[in-house]
Amino acid sequence: MLTIYDLKKQTMLTQPEFFDLTTAYDTLSGVSFVGSFKIIEQELLPRFKQIKLILGMEDQKTGQNLNQFFDLSRRTKELKNASEEFLRRITDETLQLHFTKDHLFHSKYFIFENETQFAIFNGSMNLTDKALHDNHEMMWLYTGDKSVAADQAIYQAHQQLFEQNFNQDSTEYLSRKLINQLHDKSVDEIAAVLTEATFEQLDNKSIQVHVKDIEQVVDEAKREQISYAVKPEVVQTVSTIYTVKGNRRRNKEQAKSTVKQLVYRTFKKAHSEEADASELYPRPMWSYQSDQLIVQDQADGLYHPLTITDDLVTRADVENFVKIIKSFRYNKIKDESQQALSAFVYLMTAPLIWKIRALYRDSNFSKSPDQVPVSMVLIGRGTTGKTLLVRDYFKPFIGDDSPSVQYVQINQGNGAHTNRAVEFLGSYLQSKRFVSPMIIDELNENFLHSKVATNAIKQWSNTLTDIHNVNVFAMNHNAGDRTINNLEEITKRVYYLSFEAGWKDPKQQRYDYNILVNSVNDHIYRWMTWHLNERLNDLTGQEEERLVQDYLYLTKELLNELLTRFGLADELADLIWQNYDYKVDRNRLTWKMLIKDDNFEHVAFTEGDDQRFSVSKAIFNNLKGSTYENINQTLDNYYNMFPRESGVALDQYDNGMVLDIDRFDHFVGEPLIRRYYEQLHQKENQQDQLTQLLKAQAQQSAKQAARQEKHDEMMLKAMEQLAAKKQQPKHRGIWSRWFKGDD
Numbered sequence: 001m002l003t004i005y006d007l008k009k010q011t012m013l014t015q016p017e018f019f020d021l022t023t024a025y026d027t028l029s030g031v032s033f034v035g036s037f038k039i040i041e042q043e044l045l046p047r048f049k050q051i052k053l054i055l056g057m058e059d060q061k062t063g064q065n066l067n068q069f070f071d072l073s074r075r076t077k078e079l080k081n082a083s084e085e086f087l088r089r090i091t092d093e094t095l096q097l098h099f100t101k102d103h104l105f106h107s108k109y110f111i112f113e114n115e116t117q118f119a120i121f122n123g124s125m126n127l128t129d130k131a132l133h134d135n136h137e138m139m140w141l142y143t144g145d146k147s148v149a150a151d152q153a154i155y156q157a158h159q160q161l162f163e164q165n166f167n168q169d170s171t172e173y174l175s176r177k178l179i180n181q182l183h184d185k186s187v188d189e190i191a192a193v194l195t196e197a198t199f200e201q202l203d204n205k206s207i208q209v210h211v212k213d214i215e216q217v218v219d220e221a222k223r224e225q226i227s228y229a230v231k232p233e234v235v236q237t238v239s240t241i242y243t244v245k246g247n248r249r250r251n252k253e254q255a256k257s258t259v260k261q262l263v264y265r266t267f268k269k270a271h272s273e274e275a276d277a278s279e280l281y282p283r284p285m286w287s288y289q290s291d292q293l294i295v296q297d298q299a300d301g302l303y304h305p306l307t308i309t310d311d312l313v314t315r316a317d318v319e320n321f322v323k324i325i326k327s328f329r330y331n332k333i334k335d336e337s338q339q340a341l342s343a344f345v346y347l348m349t350a351p352l353i354w355k356i357r358a359l360y361r362d363s364n365f366s367k368s369p370d371q372v373p374v375s376m377v378l379i380g381r382g383t384t385g386k387t388l389l390v391r392d393y394f395k396p397f398i399g400d401d402s403p404s405v406q407y408v409q410i411n412q413g414n415g416a417h418t419n420r421a422v423e424f425l426g427s428y429l430q431s432k433r434f435v436s437p438m439i440i441d442e443l444n445e446n447f448l449h450s451k452v453a454t455n456a457i458k459q460w461s462n463t464l465t466d467i468h469n470v471n472v473f474a475m476n477h478n479a480g481d482r483t484i485n486n487l488e489e490i491t492k493r494v495y496y497l498s499f500e501a502g503w504k505d506p507k508q509q510r511y512d513y514n515i516l517v518n519s520v521n522d523h524i525y526r527w528m529t530w531h532l533n534e535r536l537n538d539l540t541g542q543e544e545e546r547l548v549q550d551y552l553y554l555t556k557e558l559l560n561e562l563l564t565r566f567g568l569a570d571e572l573a574d575l576i577w578q579n580y581d582y583k584v585d586r587n588r589l590t591w592k593m594l595i596k597d598d599n600f601e602h603v604a605f606t607e608g609d610d611q612r613f614s615v616s617k618a619i620f621n622n623l624k625g626s627t628y629e630n631i632n633q634t635l636d637n638y639y640n641m642f643p644r645e646s647g648v649a650l651d652q653y654d655n656g657m658v659l660d661i662d663r664f665d666h667f668v669g670e671p672l673i674r675r676y677y678e679q680l681h682q683k684e685n686q687q688d689q690l691t692q693l694l695k696a697q698a699q700q701s702a703k704q705a706a707r708q709e710k711h712d713e714m715m716l717k718a719m720e721q722l723a724a725k726k727q728q729p730k731h732r733g734i735w736s737r738w739f740k741g742d743d
Contacts, residue, residue, distance in 0.1 A: 001014075001015050001134075001135075001136055001137075002015060002016060002018060002125065002131075002132065002133075002135075002137045002139070003015070003136075003137070003138050003139075004016055004018075004021070004121070004123075004138075004139045004140070004141050005138075005139075005140045005141065006140075006141050006143070007140055007141065007142045008141075008142060008143055008144070013141075018125075018132055019043060019047065021119065021141070022047065022112045022119065023047075024114065024117060024119075025048070025112035025113055025114050025117070025118070025119060026048055026049045026050070026114050027048060027049065027050045027051075027112070027113050027114065028044065028047075028048045028050070028051045028052070028053070028110060028111070028112055029051075029052045029053075029110070029111045029113075029159075029162050029166070030052075030053055030054070030108075030109055030110035030111060030162070031053075031054040031056050031105050031107050031108060031109055031110075031162075031165060032053065032054075032055075032056055032108050032110070032125075032126050032127040033055070033056045033108075033126040033127070033128065034053070034055055034126070034127050034128070036078070037078050037081075037082055037086060039127055039128065039129065040053075040086065040095070040127075041082075041083050041085065041086050043127070044095075044127075045085055045086065045089060045095065048112075049094060050094050051089075051094065051095045051096065052096045052098075052162075052166055053095075053096070053097055053098070054097075054098045054099065054105055054165055054166060054170050055097060055098065055099040055100075055105075055173055056100075056104070056105035056106055056107065056108065056126070067231055067234050069099070069100075069198070069207060069209075070198070070234045070237045070238055071231055071233065071234050071237075072191065072194050072195060072198065072237060072259070072263040073191075073233055073262075073263050073266040075194055076187060076190050076191050076194060076263055079174075079182055079190055079194075080187060080190060087179050087182070090174050090175075090176060090179045091176050091179050091180065092176075093176060096172075097172070097173040097174050098166055098170035098171060098172055098173055099170060099171065099173040100170060100171075101168075101169055101170050101171045101206065101207060101208055102169070102208035103169070105165070105169075105170070108122070108123060108124060108125055108126055109121065109122040109123075109158070109162075110122075111155075111158055111159065111162060113146075113155075115146075116145060116146055116147065117143070117144070117145060117146070118143070118144055118146060118151075118155050119141060119142070119143045119144075120141070120142045120143075120144075120154065120155070120158050121139045121140070121141055122139060122140055123137065123138050123139030123140060124137050124138050124139065125137040125138075125139050130432070130466050130467075133290075136362065142154055171201065171206045171207060172206075175197075178193065178194075178197055181193045188260070191260055191263040192260050194263070195256055195259050195260045195263060196256070198259075199241075199252065199255075199256055202241070202248075211245075211246030212246075214238060214242045214246040215244065215245065215246050217234070217235055217238045217239070218235075218238060218239050218242055218243065218244045218246070231459075232419065232422070232452055232455075232456075233262065233263075233266045236262055237259055237262060237263075240255050240258045240259050240262065241255050241259065280402075280405050280409060280410065280424075281402070281428065281434070281436075281438075282398075282400045282402055282436040282437070282438065282439070283298060283400060283401055283402040284296040284297070284298050284399070284400075284401075284436075285303075285434055285436055286306075286351055286434065286435050286436040287303055287433050287434055287435060287467070288351075288354075288435050288467050289303075291533075291537050292305045292306065292533070293305070293306040293351060293352075293435070293529060293530065293533055294306065306526065306529070306530055306533075307530075308526055308527050308530045312523050312526065312527055313523045313524055313527045313562065314523070315566045316519070317521065317523045317524055318524070318562060318563060318566045318568055319566075319568065320516060320519040320520065321344075321524055322563075322568055322571045322572060323511050323516055324340070324344075324393060324511075324516050324520075325337050325340050325341045325344070325572060325575070326510070326511065326571070327340075327509070327510070327511040327513070327516060328340040328385065330509070330510035330511065331503055331504055331509040331510060331511055331513075332385070332501045332502070332503055332504065333501045333502050333503070333504060334500075334501035335501075336385070336499055336500075336501055337575060338575050338578060338580045339497045339498065339499060339580045340385075340389070341572065341575045341576065341580075342497060342552075342578075342579055342580035343376065343378060343389060343497050343580075344397070345552050345555050345556055345559065345579075346373075346376050346495055346552065347376075347394055347397070347398065347437065347472065347525075348524075348525060348528045348529065348532070348555050348559070349532065349551070349552055349555045350398075350435070350437040350469070350470045350472070351435040351436065351437070351469075351529050352435070352529065352532055352533055352536060353372060353373075353374065353468075353470050353551075354435065354464070354466070354467050354468045354469075355533075355536050356372055356536070356547065356551050357369035357372045357374075357464070358465070359536070359539075359544065359547065359548070360372060360548060360551075361465070363544060363548050365544070365545055365548040367548045369461075370461040370462055370492060370493055371492055371551070372551045373461075373470075373492070373493055373494055373495040374429070374457075374460050374461055374464065374468070374470050374471065374493060374494075375457065375470060375471040375472070375473065375493070375494045375495065376470065376471070376472045376473070376494070376495040376497065377443065377448070377473045377474075377475055377494055377495070377496050377497070378390065378472075378473065378474045378475065378497050378499060379475050379477050379484065379496060379497065379498045379499065379500075379582075380474070380475070380476060380477070380498075380499040380500065381476065381477060381499075381500050382476070382502075383502070383503065384499040384500055384501060384502060384503075385499045385503075386474040386475070386476075386499050387441055387442075387474050388513075389474070389499075390404075390439050390441055390472060390473075390474045391404045391441060391474075392517045392520075393516075393517070393520060394439055394472065395439060396517075396520040396521065396522070397520055397521075397522060397524070397525055398436070398437065398522055398525050399521075399522030399525065399526070400436070400439070404439075404441055405438075405439065405440050405441065406440070406441050406442050407421065407440055407441070407442050407443045407444050407447070407473075408442070410424040410425065410440060411424075411444070414444055417450075417452075418444070418446070418447050418450040418452050418453045419452055421447065421453070422452055422453055422456045425438065425456075425471055426456060426460065428469060429460055429464065429468050429469060429471070430460075430464070430468065431468070431469075432466040432467050432468070433467060434467075434468075434469050435467060435468070435469050436469055437469055437470050437471070437472050438469055438470075438471050438472065439472045439473075440471065440472070440473050440474070441473075441474045442474065442475070442476065443473040443474065443475040444475075445475060445476070445477055447473075447475075448475075448484065448485040448490065448494070449485055454485065454489075454490060457490065457493050457494060458489060458493065460493075461493040484496065484586075486582075486583060486586065491582065491583055495582075496582035496583075497580055497582060498582055498585055498586075524562070527562065528555065528558055528559065528562070531558050532554055532555060532558060535554055535558070536554070550579065552579055556576055556577060559576065560576055563576075584643060587641035587642070588667060588668050588669060590638075590641065591638070591641065591664075591667070591668055592668040592669075592670075592672065594619065594623075594638070595668075595672060595673075596672075598619050600676050601619075602615060602616040602618050602619035602656075603615060603673065603676065604616070605677060605680070610661070610677065611660065611661055611662070612650060612658055612659065612660060612661060613658070613659060613661055613664075613673055613677070614656055614657065614658050614659075615656050615657050615659065616655060616656040617631060617632075617634075617635045617654075617655055617656045617657075618655075618656075619656075620634045620635065620638070635652070635656070635657070636652075638657075639652045639657050642659075642667065646663060646666075646667055647660060647663050648660055648663045648664050648667050659673075661673045661674055661677060662674060
């Protein structure tokens, strides 16, 4: 909200009507970003006889000055749509517009005056509807009399500053000469005139274009790194005029001709797509005004504030929602209920994502708004649930009765080029009106690898500061397809959710899909978004701190309140406070496959320690397709895949790392290491038992051998004694002598 401090009266003016403070004056001089010519036509021309305005920039990101000067299709559109009064005032020079000549203008100050009085405003406010009525803006005001010496000093100081800025630091944005050439001209004629004027300004050096800025746009490698704020058509225009070294191309006439064709083609394409785009927009449309969500009445086309009643949401509504989430656990081969709930939570936050991003921008807790994704992508393989979510659940859940929109419709084909899709999505995102999520099915997997698309994603995330919607995509990604773009610069701006598990046989599924789909309505969505907006309008300091830590925090808290009202909070208690993290999920799979493919060859345990294990860095020697520069970098990156709070990673050393067994198993989702540890020790135990058995058998054999030896000795001795007896002479007894016969 606008706040102005009156220096003369030493009074703080809270939420004043800005233009009510300027009614005594007929002349305006100032510097400000202007969103479009409409605010000049509607607010300035009727009030002031003489206007001199330097068009500053909303921010100072790389390429903004190039956008302002070389975006000829936008300037063509501005002039094509300008009112007769606007053009007349330019012609008679009662309206003079300048823009940057060299260094960007980021200051905002205004000098309002008449013959005897003046008022000077200085502060943060631009001349935009958002700044005037919605943003938190701060200005100071000094009113004075030109005949009073004390007042004259501050007046002259600001006049001198403005004259310096207007006459030397800036150049004409639209001149009388230019306007005189545009009356009753067609689009291609306007494009030709603007192109000629642009080349003339470059030739006479009334515009200073820095070689470094040119190189950053024309050189593809440098553009990929930092120049994401430059529009695609500006890149084409600049590349047509300049070489990669920042020099003007020699064939100036050919460059002119190419630029004219580019401007005309860009304008016509945008114009035709604007006419057709509305057919693909959500229905009914939601917007935002005066701290309220407003919804279009499809009967009369008018917008009305979103309203709810105490009995809007029923127990049946909430029970059906819970069952939808649980169906992704009990109807699927693998539990993916966390992904499903996180997707719904983001969807329920979607109409107010822009407001949370604004909070991040203004918060004292120092978080960048690009930490809040402006797109969500559901990634699946075949029939894994992604299309079911966006088509059968999401659209009726938000009350969108428009037909399902396919990527081929917004890109006019499924080819590798993504320009048309980017332009369609960008046009809707930058409407500064609509907050209904744009839901697109069957996103081409090349989209997230396309430089045009990824640059646009970064630009949207970094430059959108007004009301805007979010994009929700469903994308097919099969085994063997290109790896998902998992770079940090994309994953923080796009919320990935993976749905890979197939569905169980219908007879084994707990919940009937047809009953769930037929029971979906928009009651929960309306209740949640209405309450979320109310909470965001009146945040406590603690809520702001928590929201900056987790942009979905308030949505989850409200959903929990709704579940609690109907006694169903326990149903989703294990899921609701967690946000699905695609990168962590991918890292789980990466580590699981690494260990399994290695067949535990480089896993080792320390004797007597059943809680920790080590992984040698040699495990990465044969890693195929590594994107890392060397094995040490690979070791670092794999070690850092474990979330710090998980407690998996215990230590990293030159030749490997030490990890916690049970926490690692929890991270990958199965007892991989513990099972191997037990198997290994079971084999050791079995080996010990076998050793003991063999030892016992050896001892028994030794005893038996000793007994046998003793027995053999005894037998040998007995045999010897017997043999000795046989060798002794026999003695005859008396009877043998009596009865012995004669020989």
